[in-house]
Amino acid sequence: MKIEFEFFKHCLQPRPNVLVSCRNKKGENNALAVAYASNCSYHEPPMVMVGIVPNRYSYHMIKESNVFVVNLVPKNMEEEYYYLGSHSGRNEDKLEKLGLNVKDGKKVDAPILTDFPVNIECEVVDSMKPGSHEMFAGKVVQIHVDEEYVDKNGKPQLNKINYL
Numbered sequence: 372m373k374i375e376f377e378f379f380k381h382c383l384q385p386r387p388n389v390l391v392s393c394r395n396k397k398g399e400n401n402a403l404a405v406a407y408a409s410n411c412s413y414h415e416p417p418m419v420m421v422g423i424v425p426n427r428y429s430y431h432m433i434k435e436s437n438v439f440v441v442n443l444v445p446k447n448m449e450e451e452y453y454y455l456g457s458h459s460g461r462n463e464d465k466l467e468k469l470g471l472n473v474k475d476g477k478k479v480d481a482p483i484l485t486d487f488p489v490n491i492e493c494e495v496v497d498s499m500k501p502g503s504h505e506m507f508a509g510k511v512v513q514i515h516v517d518e519e520y521v522d523k524n525g526k527p528q529l530n531k532i533n534y535l
């Protein structure tokens with residue numbers, strides 16, 4: 372037997388756990404936890420989509436810069452993930468507070484979180500706001516993968532990561 376619901380929050384499961392990092396015009400770096408995330412085009416060009424609520428501090432950074440970085444999250448970074456997902460960059464420099472290492476993106480003006488095994492640099496090509504979240508489609512312009520997740524033939528092995 373099935374129990375019927377009109378709706379409930381976040382009904383599509385399992386949810387991905389990614390960190391989206393970004394930078395504003397003042398040069399402030401920030402990152403937030405994002406579960407509304409997906410691949411949305413696998414070629415010509417490859418794209419990913421992230422959903423950000425307009426009251427997030429990061430939202431205005433992405434609107435301003437039109438770029439973002441998606442960082443994949445392993446289990447051992449759970450504490451950092453939930454901190455970034457429950458505190459706002461409006462009130463503090465979260466990355467500094469957590470002692471996270473950042474590096475400039477190679478192709479975009481946004482920080483890469485180098486403590487995370489995969490960092491995907493994206494340029495916003497489109498966005499739509501069907502509901503609570505503005506969904507930003509980002510063209511993937513550069514991907515950084517920790518060498519332990521690249522095989523001897525140069526092929527990324529992202530299934531080897533123990534994801535949160």
Ligand SMILES: Cc1cc2nc3c(=O)[nH]c(=O)nc-3n(C[C@H](O)[C@H](O)[C@H](O)COP(=O)(O)O)c2cc1C
Nearest residue numbers: 403404405406407423424427428429456458459460
């Ligand atoms: C597990 C988890 C998933 C989240 N997913 C999203 C999301 O998909 N989109 C979003 O805008 N906020 C999401 N949040 C909330 C933001 O990460 C949170 O509000 C954060 O503090 C915003 O930071 P900022 O104000 O520095 O941008 C999530 C939080 C958690 C803990």
